Amino acid sequence: MDEPSSPDPIAGVIPARAVAYAVIRRVFEGGAWADRALHGEARRLRLDARDLGLATQLSYGTVQRVATLDHVIEQLAGRVPAKLDKPVLAALRLGVFQLTFLDRVPAHAAVGESVELAKRDAPRGAGLVNAVLRRASREARPLIARLKDDTPQHAALAHSHPEWIAQLWFDALGPEDARALMAADNTSAEAVLRANTLKTTAVELLERLQVDARVEQDALILDQPFDAFSAPEWEQGLLMPQSRAAMAVGRLLDPQPGERVLDLCAAPGGKTTHLAALMRNEGQVVAVEKHVGRAGALTRTAARMGATIVEVQNRDATEPADGTFDRVLVDPPCSDLGTLASRPDARWRKAGRPEALAGLQQQILQAGANALRPGGTLVYSTCTISPGENEQVVSAFLAGHPDFTVDDLGTELPLWKHPTMPQHLQTLPHRDRTDGFFIARLRRAS
Ligand SMILES: C[S@@+](CC[C@H](N)C(=O)[O-])C[C@H]1O[C@@H](n2cnc3c(N)ncnc32)[C@H](O)[C@@H]1O
Secondary structure (H helix, E strand, O other): OOOOOOOOOOOOOOHHHHHHHHHHHHHHHHOOOHHHHHHHHHHHOOOOHHHHHHHHHHHHHHHHOHHHHHHHHHHHHOOOHHHOOHHHHHHHHHHHHHHHHOOOOOHHHHHHHHHHHHHHHOHHHHHHHHHHHHHHHHHHHHHHHOOOOOOHHHHHHHOOOOHHHHHHHHHHHOHHHHHHHHHHHOOOOOEEEEEOOOOOOHHHHHHHHOOOEEEEOOEEEEOOOOOHHHOHHHHOOOEEEOOHHHHHHHHHHOOOOOOEEEEEOOOOOHHHHHHHHHOOOOOEEEEEEOOHHHHHHHHHHHHHOOOOOEEEEEOOOOOOOOOOEEEEEEOOOOOOHHHOOOOOOHHHOOOOOHHHHHHHHHHHHHHHHHOEEEEEEEEEEEOOOOHHHOHHHHHHHHHOOOOEEEOOHHHHOHHHEOOOOOOOEEOOHHHHOOOOOEEEEEEEOO
């Protein structure tokens, strides 16, 4: 799909809103990833940290809430949103989002600036934008307050998720957690940077970046979004954006300096480079990635971060490796349902349904197990909340492998224990304020 061209700064529109409008159009008209579109637009208009915070809130919030917003637009415009001109729809979505879900934006700014945006790109639709948003400023909140979330179908509309995700979580977690989880997906994700301890420390990084943050182990938990990929410290390999749950994966594998570690499904390399740092660059990390472009990016990431013990292999993780590794990380492709807050467009993409992934996940787990030496440790992790890709994959594996046992991680990290299988971990964004990761640790008998 062609992406719409980015707008130049528009008279009467603040840069954060112009950026958000451009991001919304690129996501829904061009199929762009919201984070990449935001990064590109923010850079082009040279947003400062405060404006970037607002642009992130406006663009991510609108993309996340689009199902609810379109319901409001349909009620108030009396037309099916998909039939509206694309710039008109984008301006309406942005306007209704602000009028409905933000408290500190004055209504005249939300309405007036959406009208200016429409005037520039679809002048004949500006009157409709004005009329619908004026009604929305009075009627949208009561309309949304009347939405119920008692069934998966109702909750999908009220919390703006596809129905299949609402159904999956009602079944897996029960209605209360499912609703809270969907609500958490519509907030901003916690922003965290891992300090690359091969080159710096978290305290040094904090001093250098001059951001509001607290230090937790080797990471900074930030008070505001941070465009890491534009920072010189990113180029210098001093940091990696990574959630607290993602960092727990490497720590729980607990690789030791001098060991041989196999990392199956390794790009973009957040965990690979963490493993190398935990090993103080002593030993070997064999990082396997199937896709050639991503394998190249992984090689560059390892070089940038000075992770010299990483050897990237561009191959399929289901192919056999020698069975001598001390530790194996299996982090296979998954439905990514634990990261919907940080990747706001992900829920609207068709790829990556759980039922299509479990077979591959089982095969990669099997290949990882075959590569492990007797007495070795294997961690299976995903960034999703989906029993068919998580606990069921591990249970099926254990049923066929009496020489493997499972560690009780629920005792090690009780706050994060899995709701129904407490020997595993399942972080839940609404409960733990981090990405939703599943983590199981297995040991092979000596
Ligand atoms: C969940 S991501 C891995 C994230 C990574 N471990 C990290 O922490 O940055 C899954 C990766 O597996 C790769 N992949 C998918 N199928 C694969 C296969 N059969 N063999 C190897 N890699 C595969 C994808 O290209 C993707 O980069």
